Structures are given as structure tokens and as C-alpha cells.
Amino acid sequence: MNDLALGAGGRPAAGPVLDEAAVAALRAAATALRDGAVELRRLAGVAFGLLEPARCLDTPETWSSPWQARATARIGGWRRALDAGGEAMTVRARWYERTAGVFEKAAGGAGAADRAGGGGVTGQGGPAAPAGRVAGPGLVAPRAPAMPPAWDTPDPELVRALAGELADPADPYAAGLPGAGGLAAPPGHDPGAGRHPESGYPGVGYLGGGGPVSFDAGLLGALAGRLRTAGVTAGPLAVAVGRADEQALGAVLRAVTAAARATGGGLAQAAGAGAGPAHRFRVAGLPADTDVLRLGLHAVAWGAPGLAASIERRMAHFAAAEEAVRAGGVLIDQRAWFDDAPPPSLAEIRAVAGGLVAFVGDDAGALSAADVREVGRRLAALPPAARAAVISRLRGRPLRVLAGAVDRLTDGLAARSGDELVALAAVPDLLLASAPAPMIAELVRLLPDLEPAPPGAGRRGGAGGGGEADRADPLVRDGVSTSDVGQGGVGDCxxxxxxxxxxxxxxxxxxxxxRENANGTFTVTLYRDGRAFPVTVTRALPSLAAPGGEDGGAGAGGGWPPVAMAAVDLAGRPELWAAVYEKAYARAHGGYDAINGGDPGVAASDLTGREHHTLPPAVVTVEDLTARLAAGDLITVSTRAHPEPRPGTGLVGRHAFAVLGADPVGGRVLLRNPWASPGEELTRWYRWDDLRPGLRAVTMTPLS
Incomplete structure (x- = not known):
């Protein structure tokens, strides 16, 4: 569509003429737009360089810690948003200039027509123009040019990255220990709501591992100062950007309104595309709506001061923890020194520890289940670093007495109540998650159930049943993927x-x-009857080879599988999350042998707290599967003991498969066999009608 309607020979098309007021409005708008373009380009330049002073200090020489990696990723996200906003400002400035050119052309054409039609000899050139009108061939109201398509649509990946959590993973014991029945999830509870699958949680695709905490106090303090300055600067910059765009759009509106009034055209037709503000949208974590021009500025304004304050709190916490360890005879894992929490008080640590030593006493037989839970309650009330320090002062006799009481009470409750066992087990779980790393071996020796019994060892924990390997590898390397899961020798398909x-x-x-704890252990949240309870495991994972399980756990290719679930990704790089989930599940059920054979629907509920539905395959259609997958359901199928499908399906008996896709047109479903298969995923399309005779059940777990 032309910015001006032209007639034959390139002359303006015949139509209503512009009056002098409209011409003046067009010229004024053109001047305002060119001034606005200059201002917006200036603001874009400031935005491009806003975080450069902080970036120069955000280096390994300044600081290094697992949280630093997340903070650096957040700063990187802000810089990308600032760059995107600066580019959008540049595009907008070009639109200002183009619109100014259209207005100038319209005003100039009207002026030329005035000069051509006025002041002629009587009887020549037609009748005189009416007062206040511009004579000539007649110009229609100019149209503002169109902005580029989707110019104000944000990059979804960038928005998700900015919406991710920057804080440390939540302390699973901050709300206290589970009582009878575990920790109840509130109605509608969704621990992943609003978070991107890979960047919504700490780690930005890489969770766990990481080296010790180190920083240069002077440089890190300067970095905090520069971040705070950037945040203070970003707010007024965002206001200036909004004002510049508002003023430019106001000038456009006044010009096209005057032109439309003069020509009788409709204002909407005169304004055309692009003469409106940028689309506004909401980003999780930002307190108000934003747009592509100001996304980066708003993110920095609302986020950088908080990041600076967190850095300063962590530095103060580090200094206090270091002093407590040096002078107080306590142990705190160095990675906990850099927590964003009130600085640990040595006086409080000594007071709480002394009170617990006196409370535990010398006789394990004198402690009741309520007494043990009281010990856990006092520990859970402390911030993680102080909790670790207090536990370190329980080494020796107090810890032996407490462990003896837990062992005696656990045996006594075994025949009574699973809920009471969960409540009691939360105390040693808290100890394992919170104790300093040098105490882990002592805890496992005193409380052997903290290590799930490996395959072949029965239901008693501790060492035995084969070798184990201590893995100092990341929990999550490149985000969670289906290819990370490979069943080992345990029959837990x-x-x-x-x-x-x-x-x-x-x-x-x-x-x-x-959650990775400061001492290197992992805490996994499982559910029982919809109620959450934490299960903590060490990094030791079974590593010996063993025969396959009853349900086809021998793996693909005919080799011996590892005892535990695969602890590597598809490329063979260490990645522990699937094996850690399996170990936590084994510990919650009494050992690896106890999880041989089970129901995938029950497992899905145990992992998510959501109800599952089991259906006979005969009543499920491909269309049903397609609809439920689109709704976000987790779907699995289980085969019969001796499946009798049509030839060529190759189903394994007494096995579970994940349903990853459905093709209603072709009547097919995509199944993933959970066996480990180095270098590839065992996925395959099956015709649903061929598959159903060999299936025992279809399980659906709604997750949305």
C-alpha cells in the first residue's frame, strides 16, 4: 500500500484537499518524528552499553561458585534483552524517519499545489480556492508506514530465560519436617508453574557439580555496586524510552487527525498500520507489563539492585561462616558459606547445639518418637549453614544416642503406621541433607538405612551387594531429556x-x-497419597554389572547392563539425575530389590503427587491418546506377561513403555522402550490396532 495515493503520471490522486492547519500539523509532526528518532537512537546506545561496566567485572577472577554461574547467566539474559530492546528502538527510529518523510512529502505537495493554482490571470486556472483550503489536484490524507511484521513480538526463549529463578534452590526443610502423612502440597500446587523446563530452575540447563566458592572481596563489592548503578539508571531510561515513543505517536496522531478532518477520511484509515504503541506483555518475575522496547531496561531496573543486594548478603554470610569455622570449632561446608541468608551467629550455634546435646542425653531408650521429631524441628528452624554447624557439634555420643533411638523406634513403628514412619524418617533425612560432608560416612554407618540396599542385598541398607562409585559429576548437564533415562539391571522399567x-x-x-545440598548429597521430593516428603541420597551409585531384571532389564544389544539406572546422557557424558531419582525411590521403598516390578501409574503419582488413571487398552483410541498428549498427560503402556501382538511388533513381555507421540491419521503411536542403549533412544512407531492385543493397561497421569 502506498504511503500517498497517486493518480496517473505519479501525480496525487484526485480527492479532498488539505487545509493549511493539516499542512502545518504534518510539518510539525515530521519535525517531532525526526527529533524522536535522534532521541530513540541515543537511548538505544545507552541501553546497549548499560551493563558493560558490570560485565567487565563478572569474571572468574572476581568470583566463582555454583550460584555465580546462575547469576552470570541472568546477567547474560539481561544483556540479550537490552540488545533486543536497542535493536527494536533502532527499528522504531527508522519508522519515525520514514513517517516523517511521508508527512513532509504530503505537506510539500500541498504547498506546491497552492503555488501552482494561486495568483493566475482572471479567467485562467479555474476558480479561486476557498479561504483556508489548499488548491490543487487534491491530496488524500497520508498513511503512516507499516512497522515490520512481528516487530513487537518478544523472543520466547529470552522471555523464559528472564522468568527463571535466580535464588538458591528452596530448602526442603524450611517449612519444617513432615508430620504424620508428610508435607501436604497446597491445592493446585505445581512446583514447576511458570518456569521453563530447562532454565526455570537453578542451573540454566546445568545443575549440580561445580567447584568451591571463591571471590575477590574488592572486585565482587565493585560488581555489586555497578549492578546497583545499572538498576538505578535503567528505570529512568525506560521512562525516557516510553516518553519518546509516546510523543512520536502523539505527533502522528495529531497529524493524521488533522489530515483526516480536512479530507473527510476516517481516522483509522488515515493512521494506517504501525501508528500504535508496542504490544505489552507480562514476564514472570517483573511486577508490571513491559514491551520489546523496554524489556531489558525493566528487567535490569527490577532485577539488578536485588542481585547486588544478594551478592552483598552472601559476602557477609561468607565472612561470618568463615569466622565461625575458624574460631568456633564447628564444621560448615564451604559451599554453604556463600548462602543468601542471615550471617550465622556463633553464639546461637553454640546455644542451640548445647541445648540439643542436653535434650538427647545419654540413653537412646529414653527418647520417644516425639523427642526425635523435636530434635528435627529445632534443626529445621535454622538456616542451612547454622544447621550444619550445629549438627557438627553433635558428633560422637549425641549422634550415636540419636541414631540408636531412631533405629529402635523405626523397628517398633514398622508394623503400625506408614505415616508415622515417614515423620520419623524425616529426621535422619534432614541430618544427611544438612550435615557437613566429613560427617556423611559416620551418619551412614550409624544409620545404615540412609543408603538403600543395593541389588541382591535384601532390604537392609548400608554397604554390601556389590561395588559403588562416588560420582562427582553434574546432576543435570544440558537440561532434562528423555535420552538421559536408561534402565539398568533393576526391574523398574x-x-x-x-x-x-x-x-x-x-x-x-x-x-x-x-536439590543439590552443600555437602554434595541430593534431596529428591517424592509423594505419598499426594503429600510431599523429601528423600536424601548420597552421590554413591551402584556401578557393577549384573544380569538383567525380570521385566527385560538386560538392555539392548545383548550386554550386561549396569546395576543402577544409567548415569550418563546419550553422548556417554556423566549426568546423574535419572540414577538419583531411582536411588531415592529405592531408599523410600526399602532398597533396590524392593522396587523390582511395579505400576507406572503409581510411579508417576509418586513422582508428581498427581492422580493417575488406568484404562483397558480396548477402550482407548489413537484419538484419545492424541488429545491427552496435547493436554500434557504423562502416558505409559504396560504389556502382558506373554504378549501376542500381530507379527513384527517386537513387544517385550511384562514391560512398560512411555508414549511420546500419536498419529491419528496413520493410527500410530510412538513408544520409547526404557532400556539403556548407548548412542540411541529405543523409540519406534507402532500401529495402535496391532499393539493393543499385547497390552495389559494404558495409564494416564494429567499434569496440567
């Missing part, structure tokens, strides 16, 4: 299938259910 389904549909739930 049902659990592996549920993990695969979750990795496909809601990887954010898997990420949200794991």
Missing part, C-alpha cells in the same frame, strides 16, 4: 517409563523435585 514421560511432558517438574 515402570519407574524409568514414568521418568521418560515426565522428561517429555514436564521436565520442569523433574528439575523442581531435585
Amino acid at each position: 515402570y519407574l524409568a517409563a514414568a521418568l521418560i514421560g515426565l522428561a517429555e511432558t514436564r521436565p520442569d517438574l523433574l528439575l523442581g523435585g531435585m
